[in-house]
Amino acid sequence: MTLRNKILVLVAALAVLAGVATASVLHAAGREDRKNRTQADGPPVTAGKVSLTPDATRKIVFRNMAWGPHRDELATVPAADPAGPRTASGVKCLRFHAAAGTGICLQAERGAMQDSYRAVVLDARLKERAHYSLPGIPTRARVSPSGHWVAWTVFVGGDSYAGTNFSTRTAVLDTRTGRLTSSLEDFKAYLDGKEHHAADTNFWGVTFAADDQHFYATMATGGHTYLVRGDLAARTVTSLHANVECPSLSPDGTRVVYKKRVPGLPADAPWRLYALDLATMHEIALAEPRSVDDQAVWQDDHTVAYSLAGDYGSDLYTVPADGTGKPRHLLTAGLAPAYLG
Incomplete structure (x- = not known):
C-alpha cells in the first residue's frame, strides 16, 4: 500500500x-x-423516614420505579392516596415484601466483573437484621403475616418463567431462630398422593398462612406446575391443584390468587389471573385480560394488586378477586407492594 x-x-x-x-x-x-x-x-418523590410498623394510617410500601435519585428505593404512600407524594427511604431493593414490622429486601451488589445478590432481613426501621448470599437473580419474596418467617426465590438458570429453560431456588428462614432452609427441595414432596422424587423439581412463589406452620407455593416437575401446601414443622409439601404459578393466600386463608397458563396465548405472555377456593377447589378467572407475570398481593379480602409493564418499568393495578368488576390503575412507577396497617 x-x-x-x-x-x-x-x-x-x-x-x-x-x-x-x-x-x-x-x-x-x-x-x-x-x-x-x-x-x-413522574410522581413526586422526596427523601424521608419510612417505617414498616403498622399504624392507624394504612400505607403501601413498595419499590419506587420513578426516574431520579430515588429510583429502586423503598418508598411509601398512604393507601388512601396511592397517587400522592412519595417518601423514599434510601434503601434499594429488587424485590421486597413486609408484614408485622419485618421486611425482606433482595438486593444487587454491583461488582467490577459481575453482580452478586443478597437477601436482607429488615427491622421496622429498615435496618439490617441479617443478610444471606443468593445463588441467582432475585424474583420473588414474601414475609409471613406474623413476621416470623420469610421466603425468597431466585433464578439459578434461565431468566424467565415464560419459557421452560429455567431453574429456581427457594429458601425459607425462621427470623426468630435464624434457621435457614436454603432450598425447598430439601422437603419431602408428595404428588397426587405419592412420594415424589425427580431431578427437575423446582419451587417458587411461597405465600404463608397465618398459623406460622403452613405455606403454599408452586412446584414444577415433568413440564407441569402444581399448587402445593407446605408444612414447616413436618418439612413436607403436598400437591393440591394443577397449573398454578406464584400463588398468594388471602388474608382470611380461604383462597389463593395465582397466574395460570392459558392455552392459545402467546408464548411470551401465557398467563391470566385466577382465584381458587381452597375448600371446594373451584377456580374462577379474574377480570384482568392482560398477561400478568407477578405474584399478586392482597389489598384486602376482596381485591388483589399486581404489576404490569409501564413507562417506568412497572405500574401497579388492582382487580376484584371474585371475577367481577374490571382492573383499576393503582399507582404509576411501582413494584413489589406491601400493605401495612
Whole structure:
C-alpha cells in the first residue's frame, strides 16, 4: 500500500470513529433528556423516614420505579392516596415484601466483573437484621403475616418463567431462630398422593398462612406446575391443584390468587389471573385480560394488586378477586407492594 493510500485509509477511519463518537454523545444526551423529562413528569418523590410498623394510617410500601435519585428505593404512600407524594427511604431493593414490622429486601451488589445478590432481613426501621448470599437473580419474596418467617426465590438458570429453560431456588428462614432452609427441595414432596422424587423439581412463589406452620407455593416437575401446601414443622409439601404459578393466600386463608397458563396465548405472555377456593377447589378467572407475570398481593379480602409493564418499568393495578368488576390503575412507577396497617 502506498503512503498516499495509507493516509486515505487513516483519514477515513478517523472520520468513522468521529461519527460514532458524535452519535454516541447525541444518543446519550437524548437518553438523558428523556430521562429528565420523564422524571419531571413522574410522581413526586422526596427523601424521608419510612417505617414498616403498622399504624392507624394504612400505607403501601413498595419499590419506587420513578426516574431520579430515588429510583429502586423503598418508598411509601398512604393507601388512601396511592397517587400522592412519595417518601423514599434510601434503601434499594429488587424485590421486597413486609408484614408485622419485618421486611425482606433482595438486593444487587454491583461488582467490577459481575453482580452478586443478597437477601436482607429488615427491622421496622429498615435496618439490617441479617443478610444471606443468593445463588441467582432475585424474583420473588414474601414475609409471613406474623413476621416470623420469610421466603425468597431466585433464578439459578434461565431468566424467565415464560419459557421452560429455567431453574429456581427457594429458601425459607425462621427470623426468630435464624434457621435457614436454603432450598425447598430439601422437603419431602408428595404428588397426587405419592412420594415424589425427580431431578427437575423446582419451587417458587411461597405465600404463608397465618398459623406460622403452613405455606403454599408452586412446584414444577415433568413440564407441569402444581399448587402445593407446605408444612414447616413436618418439612413436607403436598400437591393440591394443577397449573398454578406464584400463588398468594388471602388474608382470611380461604383462597389463593395465582397466574395460570392459558392455552392459545402467546408464548411470551401465557398467563391470566385466577382465584381458587381452597375448600371446594373451584377456580374462577379474574377480570384482568392482560398477561400478568407477578405474584399478586392482597389489598384486602376482596381485591388483589399486581404489576404490569409501564413507562417506568412497572405500574401497579388492582382487580376484584371474585371475577367481577374490571382492573383499576393503582399507582404509576411501582413494584413489589406491601400493605401495612
